[in-house]
Amino acid sequence: xxxxxxxxxxxxxxxxxxxxxxxxxxxxxxxxxxxxxxxxxxxxxxxxxxxxxxxxxxxxxxxxxxxxxxxxxxxxxxxxxxxxxxxxxxxxxxxxxxxxxxxxxxxxxxxxxxxxxxxxxxxxxxxxxxxxxxxxxxxxxxxxxxxxxxxxxxxxxxxxxxxxxxxxxxxxxxxxxxxxxxxxxxxxxxxxxxxxxxxxxxxxxxxxxxxxxxxxxxxxxxxxxxxxxxxxxxxxxxxxxxxxxxxxxxxxxxxxxxxxxxxxxxxxxxxxxxxxxxxxxxxxxxxxxxxxxxxxxxxxxxxxxxxxxxxxxxxxxxxxxxxxxxxxxxxxxxxxxx
Numbered sequence: 361x362x363x364x365x366x367x368x369x370x371x372x373x374x375x376x377x378x379x380x381x382x383x384x385x386x387x388x389x390x391x392x393x394x395x396x397x398x399x400x401x402x403x404x405x406x407x408x409x410x411x412x413x414x415x416x417x418x419x420x421x422x423x424x425x426x427x428x429x430x431x432x433x434x435x436x437x438x439x440x441x442x443x444x445x446x447x448x449x450x451x452x453x454x455x456x457x458x459x460x461x462x463x464x465x466x467x468x469x470x471x472x473x474x475x476x477x478x479x480x481x482x483x484x485x486x487x488x489x490x491x492x493x494x495x496x497x498x499x500x501x502x503x504x505x506x507x508x509x510x511x512x513x514x515x516x517x518x519x520x521x522x523x524x525x526x527x528x529x530x531x532x533x534x535x536x537x538x539x540x541x542x543x544x545x546x547x548x549x550x551x552x553x554x555x556x557x558x559x560x561x562x563x564x565x566x567x568x569x570x571x572x573x574x575x576x577x578x579x580x581x582x583x584x585x586x587x588x589x590x591x592x593x594x595x596x597x598x599x600x601x602x603x604x605x606x607x608x609x610x611x612x613x614x615x616x617x618x619x620x621x622x623x624x625x626x627x628x629x630x631x632x633x634x635x636x637x638x639x640x641x642x643x644x645x646x647x648x649x650x651x652x653x654x655x656x657x658x659x660x661x662x663x664x665x666x667x668x669x670x671x672x673x674x675x676x677x678x679x680x681x682x683x684x685x686x687x688x689x690x691x692x693x694x695x696x697x698x
Contacts, residue, residue, distance in 0.1 A: 363485070365391075365398045376558065377489050480645070483565035487625065487644065487651045488659045490569075493559050494544075494598075494623055495657040501552040502615060513622060513655065514546040515612025517603055517682070517698040520580050522549060537587055540602055541594025541694030542579065543623075549576040562597035563625055563644040570597075591695035592630065597644060599624050599673070599691035602698040604683035610698050613655060617686055624691045625650035627665070627673040629680070641665060 367373040368381045384391045502511030515521075519542040544561060547553035560569035574594055579587065601622045603612045613622055625642035641664070642650035649663040652672070665673045672689040675681055682698040683690045692698075 364489075365395050366402075368395070369399060369402060374486075377485065380489055380492065480648070483645065484651065484661060486564035488661075490560050490564055491598075491623060491651055491653040491659045492657065493557050494553075495653050495659070497547045497553040497557060497559065498622065498655075499657055501547055501550050504550065504552065510614045510616040512614045513601070513612055514543040515603060515610070516540055516542045516546075516600065517610035517612065519546055520576065522546070523576055523580055537580075537584065538697050539587075539591040539594060539694060540600040540692040540696045540698075541591060541596075542576075543600045544572045544595050545574050545576040545579060548572065560597070561595040565644050566597065588695075593694065595694045597626055599626050599693050599696075602680075602682045602690045602692045602696060604686050604688055604690075606686070610682050611686075615655065617655065619654050619656045619658075620687075621652045621667060621672050621689050621691060622655050623653040624665075624672065625652075626693050627680075627691070630693050630695060 364373065364377060364381050368378060373381065381391075385395060498513055499511075502513055505512045517538055519538060541561075544553065544559070553559060555571065559571070561572045562568055562570045572594065574590070579594075582590070601613050603610050605611070613620065625644040628640055628643055628647075641647045644650065649661055650665065652660050652662050652667075654660070665671055667689065670676075670687065670689055672691050673680070675683045675690045676688050677684065680692050680696050681690065
């Protein structure tokens with residue numbers, strides 16, 4: 361968030377990110393305090409605020425100086441040798457071309473990595489902002505689902521509690537009607553997420569965005585085979601918590617579980633059968649890492665899918681399924697079953 365605060369002070373954020381920071385500044389006193397700290401840290405730079413105009417012709421003189429130096433290294437024609445004047449002029453032309461090519465090559469070698477770095481950074485920020493919007497919707501849902509003073513987050517093992525006339529049994533529903541990607545339709549159905557929130561079910565770093573086109577009522581009516589077919593489409597860009605087992609039940613996360621991962625960039629594999637293959641970082645960011653949203657709403661970048669010694673893409677038994685205790689974090693892709 362401090363990077364966004366810095367960009368906010370320098371007026372370097374995209375309009376959506378700028379509005380997001382303004383919203384957090386309005387609603388969260390802690391964010392306003394961090395903004396003031398960042399503002400104070402920038403005060404010593406005020407003396408250098410004005411740009412210094414380089415001397416006229418500096419670039420041309422620098423290139424000419426390099427060309428002169430390079431030409432001293434080139435073989436010269438013997439003095440007085442007939443027919444060498446044109447050759448000498450040709451050497452100068454070749455020297456000019458060599459210098460220009462060298463400068464161009466150096467500029468290219470320096471510029472391309474910088475461009476890639478800036479692009480990757482912008483992609484990560486776009487993903488962070490999208491996850492923060494998801495995190496805000498999750499907090500709204502949690503506020504509206506208080507249980508013993510503890511806010512509950514959507515439990516994809518019991519996704520249809522809010523639309524069925526009678527409570528579901530204590531045991532979780534059949535796996536064919538559970539999927540990690542149901543958390544977005546649950547948020548929409550509960551009113552915690554609206555079109556105005558501009559949440560994408562695809563990671564913006566992949567170059568495109570997409571809103572969820574599924575409703576919880578429609579999914580509840582789908583035959584099991586159709587549900588299974590479409591489950592990977594619910595939230596194809598992200599992974600959501602599959603909860604954990606406790607007392608013979610599958611429980612979702614709640615605030616009492618503390619600050620734990622709840623959403624992340626999608627994993628590289630979709631089910632346990634694929635774990636034998638290479639299992640690296642999320643493909644959303646080229647395998648370099650993944651953004652992780654925590655239950656308190658903050659987002660962290662992790663270059664590995666391990667947190668406090670726990671792999672948050674698989675449970676303690678190397679399965680993409682619900683954890684075996686409250687600290688066995690598992691984030692499954694859209695079609696994964698608890």
